[in-house]
């Protein structure tokens with residue numbers, strides 16, 4: 001049993017359905033799902049109405065510290081009492097919980113404040129209130145179903161697996177005592193390349209029986225609404241369940257505590273049965289060791305659980321894939337050849353630094369991206385396999401997932417999950433497509449990239465330096481969540497990753513830190529540099545390596561710096577954002593971006609502090625100095641034309657002038 005983290009509903013929800021009285025549907029903030037106002041309006045200036053307001057502010061002010069569930073009542077008489085609660089998802093961070101509850105209460109107060117009953121679901125939390133006591137009772141109305149429109153091929157077997165996995169998980173989650181958060185996640189293997197990921201959660205005021213019956217209703221509901229679908233959710237006020245074919249929560253499943261939990265049978269006591277005159281000393285002699293061992297046992301148990309949890313959070317999900325083996329990752333060549341229609345030109349998605357990328361469809365209809373590595377890879381077969389296994393274990397929602405590989409004679413092929421929405425450059429540099437990236441989307445993309453890089457740098461067991469972070473290596477899923485691609489390539493391709501100095505540079509002009517481009521020195525701070533360039537590009541909608549702008553600047557970095565120095569940073573903003581953005585967030589991002597591109601790697605912040613800053617309202621950052629401007633000497637680098645991953649060659653020819661430097665031998 002483990003908690004889950006972060007976004008609950010990241011991907012492919014195209015349709016949803018609600019069956020309840022009068023519903024208001026309104027999609028706004030990024031993680032907002034739905035709100036439901038009741039049907040009975042109250043007078044604007046009534047006591048009840050002002051009680052609603054104080055209830056909502058009491059809820060949001062209590063969403064601090066580690067409080068993930070809170071219920072309260074405002075009002076004395078039955079006619080004007082308002083009952084309200086919030087429930088944050090499993091182990092979303094305290095800060096995320098606080099912000100979510102804040103948003104949700106604002107949402108309710110702006111849209112439902114004249115209603116006696118209201119509820120809103122966000123990805124990370126749920127807030128509801130009513131004129132009747134809603135505590136410790138099961139509510140199955142209203143409900144929200146959402147499902148992925150993609151169906152499984154082997155539906156019957158899949159449905160059975162979904163049903164049994166969720167049912168089992170529901171039983172386990174229900175067994176947590178009242179007042180403890182009742183939720184769980186579980187992963188099951190469905191086929192060689194498909195895993196089922198499931199989660200359940202109840203509000204923690206429910207009894208075990210109530211929780212289980214709510215979850216059971218939700219599971220049965222899934223069978224009605226969403227049978228055969230690749231992913232679905234049922235949300236009730238009191239509980240929710242969901243499943244996907246991909247990891248949609250971040251923390252791995254720890255082993256279930258069931259077998260070890262019961263205290264050892266008190267065997268020594270049975271021996272004294274029938275002897276009615278046990279001395280007090282004897283009782284103490286028996287009871288004390290038992291009590292002590294039980295206490296020790298429980299302490300030990302919680303210690304282990306805590307350790308596990310800590311490790312889980314620290315290591316994110318890489319514990320899940322301890323089972324990953326070479327065999328489970330190997331595809332045969334015929335399968336891949338068939339999937340890509342013999343590597344046909346029509347299937348070509350793009351061309352990256354390490355080879356051509358094709359779209360493919362496996363016999364089970366799963367879409368994949370196939371990267372056929374160029375032949376001069378420096379890696380022997382065994383070494384290649386070992387590296388693939390290691391890189392396949394890196395799993396994070398902001399990384400494209402490596403599903404496997406194929407080795408046949410000279411051929412080395414990598415197989416990735418297919419990410420539908422093209423890459424960031426496709427949107428970012430196109431005057432039309434730019435409009436689709438509103439500020440909140442851009443901010444979400446910046447945060448997602450930061451989390452992905454942080455995972456590569458710190459949270460995965462390997463320390464991976466990406467070395468070629470750029471807009472075309474950031475793919476976007478249907479919800480515009482970023483997924484970094486092409487990580488770990490230096491390992492797989494056989495470029496020495498262990499030394500911070502190499503004669504072979506893998507990077508892209510415009511994103512490479514000066515020390516890397518000029519001296520081949522790389523470190524996590526070279527990724528930080530590329531990330532800084534990326535932030536400034538996302539904000540300005542301009543490409544660093546293709547910059548033309550008067551205003552006395554020759555490249556994007558100087559342009560950004562000049563605006564910052566002259567206290568007019570907001571002029572950096574992409575025109576297509578017009579006036580809809582959060583000033584604080586924009587300033588924070590420009591500030592971070594400029595710090596990341598400082599000349600001296602030591603002046604660049606670590607990804608962890610970048611994330612901290614992005615996640616919090618105010619962290620004092622040092623002021624940026626004039627950034628590195630080595631770009632001005634663009635001349636004597638051997639530059640080769642290359643395109644990226646599952647990118648955009650076909651749909652957007654203008655982005656083909658992406659330039660990667662693959663080899664560079666400094667004198």
Ligand SMILES: *[C@@H]1O[C@H](CO)[C@@H](O)[C@H](O)[C@H]1NC(C)=O
Nearest residue numbers: 020021022023038039040041
């Ligand atoms: C909800 O309100 C609509 C009118 O807005 C009314 O027709 C309907 O009967 C109401 N339903 C309930 C259950 O009160």
Ligand SMILES: *[C@@H]1O[C@H](CO)[C@@H](O)[C@H](O)[C@H]1NC(C)=O
Nearest residue numbers: 057058059061062063064067
């Ligand atoms: C919760 O909110 C109420 C009213 O706003 C306040 O009196 C109470 O101290 C808060 N509790 C916590 C734990 O913050």
Ligand SMILES: *[C@@H]1O[C@H](CO)[C@@H](O)[C@H](O)[C@H]1NC(C)=O
Nearest residue numbers: 071072073083135136205206
């Ligand atoms: C919170 O809910 C519990 C029942 O789960 C109830 O006993 C308690 O009174 C509630 N607290 C408030 C402040 O309403």
Ligand SMILES: *[C@@H]1O[C@H](CO)[C@@H](O)[C@H](O)[C@H]1NC(C)=O
Nearest residue numbers: 029030031032099100103440
């Ligand atoms: C809260 O609302 C703001 C603006 O409305 C939005 O940008 C942010 O993503 C929301 N946060 C959550 C957790 O929903």
Ligand SMILES: *[C@@H]1O[C@H](CO)[C@@H](O)[C@H](O)[C@H]1NC(C)=O
Nearest residue numbers: 040078079080116131132133
């Ligand atoms: C709550 O409001 C509904 C609708 O107005 C009403 O039927 C119900 O009796 C109210 N409940 C209480 C406890 O006042």
Ligand SMILES: *[C@@H]1O[C@H](CO)[C@@H](O)[C@H](O)[C@H]1NC(C)=O
Nearest residue numbers: 148149150151152227228229
């Ligand atoms: C999936 O199945 C449902 C019902 O079985 C059907 O309505 C829907 O069109 C199917 N979707 C696809 C993409 O085949």
Ligand SMILES: *[C@@H]1O[C@H](CO)[C@@H](O)[C@H](O)[C@H]1NC(C)=O
Nearest residue numbers: 159160163164167219220223
């Ligand atoms: C799910 O499995 C349970 C037994 O575990 C069974 O009773 C129930 O009918 C199944 N539900 C569906 C929809 O298949």
